[in-house]
Amino acid sequence: MIIGINAAAAIKQPRTGVEEYTYQLIKHLTMLPEAREHRFILFVPLDTNKANIANNYANTANKNLPQPLLKEGSRSLPLELAPYLIRGRAGEDLFGFPLPANFVIKELRWPLPFLWTQIRLAWEMLVRPPEVLFIPVHILPFFHPKNSVVTIHGLEYEYFPEYYPWLHRTYLRWSTKYALKHARKIIAVSENTKQDLIKLYGGDTSKIEVVHHGIINPPQPSFKKEGVEKDSSLFKGRLGGIFKEGEREVRRPYLLYIGRIETKKNIEGILEAYKILKEKYQIPHQLVLAGAPGYGIKNIKNQISKIKNKEDIIFTGFISEDTKWQLLKGADIFLFPSFYEGFGLPVLEAQATGVPVVTSFNSSLPEIAGEGVLFVNPKNPTQIAEAVKKIIDDQNLRDKLIQSGYENVKRFSWEKCARETLLRITNKYEYTDSS
Structure with a gap:
């Protein structure tokens, strides 16, 4: 199966909640043995303000692209092997981890810092759709394969609208309802989010499934909690403050x-x-x-x-x-x-x-x-x-x-999250024409 993923959030810096989710999910999908039978296209915006990472790997991308990506069963995927299609070692430069041979990056050129999903990615879905599209951050493009899976992370804006600008709140509400109506499957990151979707938007309970986030194993501590004086300095001279009051120490407790x-x-x-x-x-x-x-x-x-x-x-x-x-x-x-x-x-x-x-x-x-x-x-x-x-x-x-x-x-891991997400993406798959 050819699976497209909107990977734009995974390359944003700094990464916060949904960016971290997208990053860790893609990283752990690359590690799953059962993911090897599929082909993944990671769609990202082409940063026209920086050197195009694809330029460094254009030749290897064109020569080494695996043929199964171009044809899966009886269905061909008409990909144009432009310099924007890159794979292998380039993934480590862009994502911070290497991509196996069944993962490729496709950079989509767009001149604006907004509307990339609803215009540029939507156009790509219209003219060159993968067999299934996975959207990790709830905004489903206008044009998309009918076999699209969308993750929705929460409905804070409905409970606390005063904390969101009107335009942002309106867009979140519309895009979430649109995804709920048009996606084949909705992944909610918690049972609470699932129930909110049903209660507030009348979501179809049969198409909403819960897959929890994961958590990475914390790195080993550089100090021991036991035996450290209560007033010992941990970060002397290294933490700034948004008040710009000068450097202060973080001290225990x-x-x-x-x-x-x-x-x-x-x-x-x-x-x-x-x-x-x-x-x-x-x-x-x-x-x-x-x-x-x-x-x-x-x-x-x-x-x-x-x-x-x-x-x-x-x-x-x-x-x-x-x-x-x-x-x-x-x-x-x-x-x-x-x-x-x-x-x-x-x-x-x-x-x-x-x-x-x-x-x-x-x-x-x-x-x-x-x-x-x-x-x-x-x-x-x-x-x-x-x-x-x-x-x-x-x-x-x-x-x-x-x-x-x-x-x-112990209930949570990114490996478990990736495996359960892949099952939702591929489960009961039947190909239909793109919408």
Whole structure:
């Protein structure tokens, strides 16, 4: 089978939620033995502002393209072997990992930074459709094979429309409904997302299936949690702040949040809970907020300026994968009282590193987090603060949460995600003409 994948999100930098999902899914598809019987075309935008990666490999692409890609059974795929079709070693330059022979990259030229999916990819689907198209990030192009599979990650914009610009919200609503109507199969990343699609949009339950995200194994720590002084510096002189107040050290003990610094993630609630913890309980902990600024950052800055212990609040800005894991491994408690999550991967990452978690009892989080967390009402900062204090004071509770977290993450892996996704892409396949 010839499977096309919209891989645009996988090459974006920096990678956040849906970008990481697309990247890890493609990476682990390349590792599956059962994927070898299929041919994959990874569609990506051609970056006209940078050197075209295909130019370095055009000759090898034309000479070495495997013939099964051009003909599968009785059906031919009329691919034009332009310099934009590249394979093999070029994949490592573009994606960061090598591509096996049954994976090729096709770069689609487009002069604008927007509408690539709905115009350029749609045109490709009209004139040169693969047998099945997989869309990892919910926007199905106008023209597409009838055998299209789309992943939908969540419907936050329906529950908290005030956090989305009108045009963006309208486009998300339309594109999700369009995918729900026209795709052969919908993959929801959680049972909660599936139920939201059915409840809010009247989705056909028979075409919506749940495939959870995976999680990578955390790298080995560069330090031991035991035997390290509470005030030892982990990141001296290496973390900047969005306030540009000069360099400050992240010191133990600290509370940690990782994600976009924006209103819908309930950063204001975290700050209010931290204020209570400092003023009422005098905890020694810093608060580290790691992530890029987003919607509502001005209000968040204003709130911080009024906190008495604001010098103990550290913003890192966007962090690398290495820094993320290092921060997690040094954290005392991970805070994630979000208002809504389609999946909630940061909770699993904290559990995988042996960090107790305080998170919300809403959306997909109870489904994903299991028993290795303390659940709170995200709209109640006092409850968030009390949950944190309980973990600080009760070593038995801490140990129980850590062990339960380790057990919970065993349910998730990117290999499992890739295998189950491939089954949804190929299951009960019957070829039909493109729409």
